[in-house]
Amino acid sequence: SQTIHQWPATLVQPVGSPLSLECTVEGTSNPNLYWYRQAAGRGLQLLFYSVGIGQISSEVPQNLSASRPQDRQFILSSKKLLLSDSGFYLCAWRSRDIGGEAFFGQGTRLTVV
Amino acid sequence: SQQGEEDPQALSIQEGENATMNCSYKTSINNLQWYRQNSGRGLVHLILIRSNEREKHSGRLRVTLDTSKKSSSLLITASRAADTASYFCATAYPKSSGDKLTFGTGTRLAVRP
Numbered sequence: 001s002q003t004i005h006q007w008p009a010t011l012v013q014p015v016g017s018p019l020s021l022e023c024t025v026e027g028t029s030n031p032n033l034y035w036y037r038q039a040a041g042r043g044l045q046l047l048f049y050s051v052g053i054g055q056i057s058s059e060v061p062q063n064l065s066a067s068r069p070q071d072r073q074f075i076l077s078s079k080k081l082l083l084s085d086s087g088f089y090l091c092a093w094r095s096r097d098i099g100g101e102a103f104f105g106q107g108t109r110l111t112v113v
Numbered sequence: 114s115q116q117g118e119e120d121p122q123a124l125s126i127q128e129g130e131n132a133t134m135n136c137s138y139k140t141s142i143n144n145l146q147w148y149r150q151n152s153g154r155g156l157v158h159l160i161l162i163r164s165n166e167r168e169k170h171s172g173r174l175r176v177t178l179d180t181s182k183k184s185s186s187l188l189i190t191a192s193r194a195a196d197t198a199s200y201f202c203a204t205a206y207p208k209s210s211g212d213k214l215t216f217g218t219g220t221r222l223a224v225r226p
Contacts, residue, residue, distance in 0.1 A: 006155075032212055034214060036216070041221075042219070043119075043201065043218035044156075044201065044216035046213065049211070049212070049213055049214075051211075051212055057211060057213075059213075088153070090155055092155075092156075092214075094212075094214065096212070099205060099208065099212065100146075100161055101158035101161055102146075102148075102156075102158065102203070102214055104155035104156045104157070105155055106154060106155045107154065107155050109153070
């Protein structure tokens, strides 16, 4: 069966520090991968999505970047965090062939102080 | 930017009552999906309706889709306290448009025992 791992679960980082959040998927090949951010009590904002290794589409210009070094690995990064980067970050995957439901990781709660 | 807008933003009902949430979107879609999120957790897929379908059922869930109005509704019948959560609609773009999956603003449902 397929599983998605996202870590860490919580993170407190000072302003100006770098960020690296990792997401890996098991049990499937060639998934579409997504990063979302959710502000407290709000909806999900699509940040990046990827349909293949090295292929990254950015939805909103911001202080973040994403990379997909391997088929089932998706990394969200920042060189210098801002206070406004605080939020709940969610990784998800979908079957590229079926294009159906998305499967989510448990999320990372990032607080920038 | 978020594709969908949902209303109401919050809904409080008594156990046993029905809950209806609505979702509107802006552009042509491949399918529309509904998800549930318990506080501080990842999202869980509930039901998917394709653009050529008008209604779909799954247990106590009933989803309708009106592509002419670009809107969908989720009905939860005979609600239970355990249904308390946030509910999101998500719109899936065709592959030709990048295979994105974007989420609405969500409805927070509280079911009083």
